[in-house]
Amino acid sequence: MPKNVPVVTRAQWGSAAPVLEMKPHVPRLITIHHTATAQNPQRTLEQKLKALQKFSMERSPLSDGRMKEPWADIPYHFYISVDGRIGEGRELKYVGDSNTPYDPSGHALIVLEGNFNKDQVSPAQYQSLLLLTRAIAKKWNIPADRISGHKDNASTACPGDALYALLPQLRTEVAGK
Template identity: 50%
Template sequence: MKKVLILVCALAGFVGCQQPAATSDAPLIPEGISYLSREEWGANAPVLPMRPHKLTRLTIHHTGVPQLFDRSLTDKLRNLQKFSQEDSPLADGRMKPAWADVPYHLYVDVHGAVGEARDLNYAGDSNTSYDPAGHLLVVVEGNFEKEAITEAQLKTLEKLVPALTKRFGIPADSLGAHKDFAETSCPGTGLYGELPRFRQLVKGH
């Protein structure tokens, strides 16, 4: 059984080298945004098989924990992957089962840099009841029920969100947030309030 799992993961890694079908030649990450690839932050391979999917929505999350200005994006992504790939306790006392990889596809840190998380070809994971298959998951560092989104994060999202929706043919009305699909406060009031403006940017892109 162990050998079969290793083979499945290896095949998943090979397929993951392919890029999701894009509907335009718009760049994945717009010029001027600092980007850290999985290779650059030293990502481990997925530890479980993942579900292939086709991107039809863009859904924004927040990390739900305080912003960390003095830690590198590399450290944040490595710690998030470690948490994700193990059975880990949640803030509400539940235990989260191990996931294959980081649950989100892209991570926007407190300084506006973007980190590559899960391969875009595969559906993410969630602690809530919604099925994230088809969702391009962008997580923004912070707890926006308690703190403000930084100017650098806003500037990045203003460029990144329209670029992603254009590249994958995602319409403005398919831009949403975690709380649109599950009973949760994510991505926090401060960030959720920016979504109407992001939709307008998508329409004008």
């Protein structure tokens, strides 16, 4: 867990155990995603993480009509809700998952709640993203130029235009430490 970053741990939100074996890895990159769903400040972070874990561990229909086979666990390592709270998803020592054809080995995956082709990143989300990204970059010695959006690695609209537009600023602030 990154030091000096307030994170709701798996134990605190009541995660289930992974349902499949996971592959270990060492983070060398940081990749930013969005949930591509509307922001919902009425639901708690804990509720959102439990729902995401349930979806992730089942064979589930995707918005484009494809079926997603079960994943071992939540695909992302960290989830940032609209109010800026950070939740631990999949343990960072394991490779995440993706609905797109890229290999997430070595990627620390951070997802922000929202569809950033429609929504704006809340100030609290951005501050949490900056704090978390700095901590991961420092702990794993990841240079700022290795912070990317999902669409830099696969053919997708993720992380949405509004969030993607903030990535140059995020890289600059992480590099300045």
